[in-house]
Amino acid sequence: MLELRPTCENCNTPLPPGSLEARICTYECTFCATCVEDVLENVCPNCGGGFVPRPIRPSRNWKGDNFLGNDPGSTTVRHRPVDRAAHARFAATIRTLPPHER
Ligand SMILES: [Zn+2]
Ligand SMILES: [Zn+2]
Numbered sequence: 828m829l830e831l832r833p834t835c836e837n838c839n840t841p842l843p844p845g846s847l848e849a850r851i852c853t854y855e856c857t858f859c860a861t862c863v864e865d866v867l868e869n870v871c872p873n874c875g876g877g878f879v880p881r882p883i884r885p886s887r888n889w890k891g892d893n894f895l896g897n898d899p900g901s902t903t904v905r906h907r908p909v910d911r912a913a914h915a916r917f918a919a920t921i922r923t924l925p926p927h928e929r
Pocket of ligand 2 (some may be wrong): 838852853854856871872873874875912
């Protein structure tokens, strides 16, 4: 199950479970859409993979207790700002390959 981390790892902006701005990699490294586009160039600084929009967990109990009331988002903040110069070099290397070959 996704942790639904509470903030952007780079800029620490709040990303509550209902946020449409949250982006995640396959390891659930979590950033805001602005940082993914403007800082990260869609390359995760932790694993080198890409990002997708984080799905919204239902806030209502539509079915089988599978909802935020039963499975709330994480409250553990992971704020690890990216070194922009180092990341630019990292991303430039990775982006020479098409996504399916990275
Ligand atoms: Zn951010
Ligand atoms: Zn990652």
